[in-house]
Amino acid sequence: MTAQLPRMRESPLLHDDSLPRENVVRHVSELIGSTPLLELVRTGTGTRLLVKLEQFNPTGSAKVRMAREMVLAAERSGELRPGGHIVEPTSGNTGTGLALMALERGYTFTAVVDDHAAKDKLRAMKAMGAQLVSLPCPPGGGPSTVERRRVATELAARTGAFRPDQHNNPHNNAGYRDLASELLTDLRTDVDYLVGAVGTGGSLCGTVEELRRLGSGVRAIGVEPEGSIIFGGVGGSYWQTGAGSPPGFPVGRNVEYDAIDEGCRVGDIDAFATARVVAKRAGILLGGTAGAAVHAALRRLVHLPAASTVVVLACDAGEKYLDTVYNEEWLLQRGLYDEAAQQRIARLWRAYDESVLLAAFDTEQTGA
Missing domain, CATH: 3.40.50.1100 (Rossmann fold)
Known part of the structure; x- marks a missing residue:
């Protein structure tokens, strides 16, 4: 015998048309x-x-705005197809934004990072399923920005992944409208x-x-x-x-x-x-x-x-x-x-x- 779920009580406010609609979202990106x-x-x-x-x-971070716009634009153009792969060098905030969009829309995301990034940003990307490729910082400190870009470009070319290139992608700027x-x-x-x-x-x-x-x-x-x-x-x-x-x-x-x-x-x-x-x-x-x-x-x-x-x-x-x-x-x-x-x-x-x-x-x- 199948157990029946208890019937939820109907709120007396349910049919009050003067009230706003229920304020619930189904995807985290809707909260941007x-x-x-x-x-x-x-x-x-x-x-x-x-x-x-x-x-x-x-x-x-603000960067989730442009991460969403770059991913959606790549879908519209056909650069990203179902089950696709995204590769991007990042100091962390763009990476967490891309990690969110990748998990929501069914993509694999690889972030090319270095030790200059805040550790919590790296942990956040991993928590959302991102794969991290970590490079050493150059002697004297500072970010390995040039090397991260080179490695990400080579990795994307080798795997056929979509490389957003946030520094040159016009949908980065468009994400802040x-x-x-x-x-x-x-x-x-x-x-x-x-x-x-x-x-x-x-x-x-x-x-x-x-x-x-x-x-x-x-x-x-x-x-x-x-x-x-x-x-x-x-x-x-x-x-x-x-x-x-x-x-x-x-x-x-x-x-x-x-x-x-x-x-x-x-x-x-x-x-x-x-x-x-x-x-x-x-x-x-x-x-x-x-x-x-x-x-x-x-x-x-x-x-x-x-x-x-x-x-x-x-x-x-x-x-x-x-x-x-x-x-x-x-x-x-x-x-x-x-x-x-x-x-x-x-x-x-x-x-x-x-x-x-x-x-x-x-x-x-x-x-x-």
């Missing part, structure tokens, strides 16, 4: 986007620094300044291009690690992951220099010190490149027109860097821990807070 904006700092002139917290995407729309919808006003890491070019350039297509007058500030060659120079090693191009690495086509109004470099010490101050002041953990972008924005706030809206793209979560950015021992071993740098950033932040109080006092006294 609609990430929150956090006001981090406000000045006495009414200028505010907002952070677009892309860590609230699945996989904890929704991000631009989200900013304008949530703000109900324009974005005056958009600040973010350049990296592959996708998140910053793709968002800026779509903002401008929608009529925004945004000014874009690209931030890169000291040692990256994206804005020229000889280059060198750096510890920020997910951004930068080391010496010898060809900058990809997705870095649209015409879309970037200003480029600046932030060293590892200031980038990591800023992330640590944000954690202590706001209770939110940011990645190192987001720390660099916040640092660049904080330094500029005092020089901007009154009532400016500045948005920093925080591309991933700091929880991935508990062993590095938020680990004093790791920082000390590499000469990256600087208490004075953290104090400078904290003082600057307090000065902005005090400027708000002073402006309120002046208004109360003068009525202006």
Whole structure:
């Protein structure tokens, strides 16, 4: 005799047509986007620094946006067929995004990585079924970006796999169109300044291009690690992951220099010190490149027109860097821990807070 399942009670709200439809998704990728904006700092002139917290995407990174778009575009073009294989060199965030899309859509994914990547990113890719090909870092530190690209290209050619080539794939930039729309919808006003890491070019350039297509007058500030060659120079090693191009690495086509109004470099010490101050002041953990972008924005706030809206793209979560950015021992071993740098950033932040109080006092006294 077959046991009967208990009958579920029907909710009295079931037939109320005025209620919204059930808010349940069937695939994790459906949760991509609609990430929150956090006001981090406000000045006495009414200028505010907002952070677009892309860590609230699945996989904890903005890169899942472009991973989805590149995979779907490859399906439409026929480059990816059922049961196919994806190969890509990655420092981790693109890899976790591709790993998610591969498992949802039935593909095999191989990530070519190195020890420069955060360990938790590597663990996350493996947890989602990715195969890792790990290469050593070059002498003196820094990522093995050039060698990772060479190995991935050879592996894809040998196996017939689809190689997205995130640095040159136009669907990388296209994956951030929704991000631009989200900013304008949530703000109900324009974005005056958009600040973010350049990296592959996708998140910053793709968002800026779509903002401008929608009529925004945004000014874009690209931030890169000291040692990256994206804005020229000889280059060198750096510890920020997910951004930068080391010496010898060809900058990809997705870095649209015409879309970037200003480029600046932030060293590892200031980038990591800023992330640590944000954690202590706001209770939110940011990645190192987001720390660099916040640092660049904080330094500029005092020089901007009154009532400016500045948005920093925080591309991933700091929880991935508990062993590095938020680990004093790791920082000390590499000469990256600087208490004075953290104090400078904290003082600057307090000065902005005090400027708000002073402006309120002046208004109360003068009525202006």
